[in-house]
Amino acid sequence: MTIDPKLPVENGPDAAPPQPAPAHTETSTALLDSPPSSLAPRPHSGFQLWLHRASVFLFVLISAIAGVLLVILPWTPEWTDNYLLISFPWLRTSVSNGFFRGMCSGLGLLDIWIGFWEALHYHEHQ
Numbered sequence: 001m002t003i004d005p006k007l008p009v010e011n012g013p014d015a016a017p018p019q020p021a022p023a024h025t026e027t028s029t030a031l032l033d034s035p036p037s038s039l040a041p042r043p044h045s046g047f048q049l050w051l052h053r054a055s056v057f058l059f060v061l062i063s064a065i066a067g068v069l070l071v072i073l074p075w076t077p078e079w080t081d082n083y084l085l086i087s088f089p090w091l092r093t094s095v096s097n098g099f100f101r102g103m104c105s106g107l108g109l110l111d112i113w114i115g116f117w118e119a120l121h122y123h124e125h126q
Contacts (some may be wrong), residue, residue: 049124056122063115070108074101 073079079101085092094100 052124056118060115060119063111063118067108067110067112067115070111071105072108074104 080092080096085095
């Protein structure tokens with residue numbers, strides 16, 4: 001007897017019959033419906049709550065400051081006339097390009113948007 005090489009191995013003459021799917025019981029569906037107790041949100045202590053508030057506030061503050069600097073700074077003379085770029089004329093030319101300045105300003109607007117989005121969507125788990 002020859003075996004056709006085009007047929008998958010499962011469908012060969014020595015293949016075992018397919019097994020039926022296991023029946024669902026009440027205990028298996030009950031376990032799927034309730035989340036494990038380790039994943040349930042726990043209430044924070046007073047210190048953890050204030051630490052979380054402070055970290056969100058600092059994130060929003062740093063995002064807003066960095067965003068405003070990235071929006072305004074590329075269009076000032078200090079952007080190209082600084083000590084770091086004097087020794088690299090090729091980098092000074094690239095940084096003074098309008099596309100690069102616009103890209104930095106766009107990143108600044110994105111940074112401001114992310115900071116304020118985080119502030120508006122802040123909620124406490126209690």
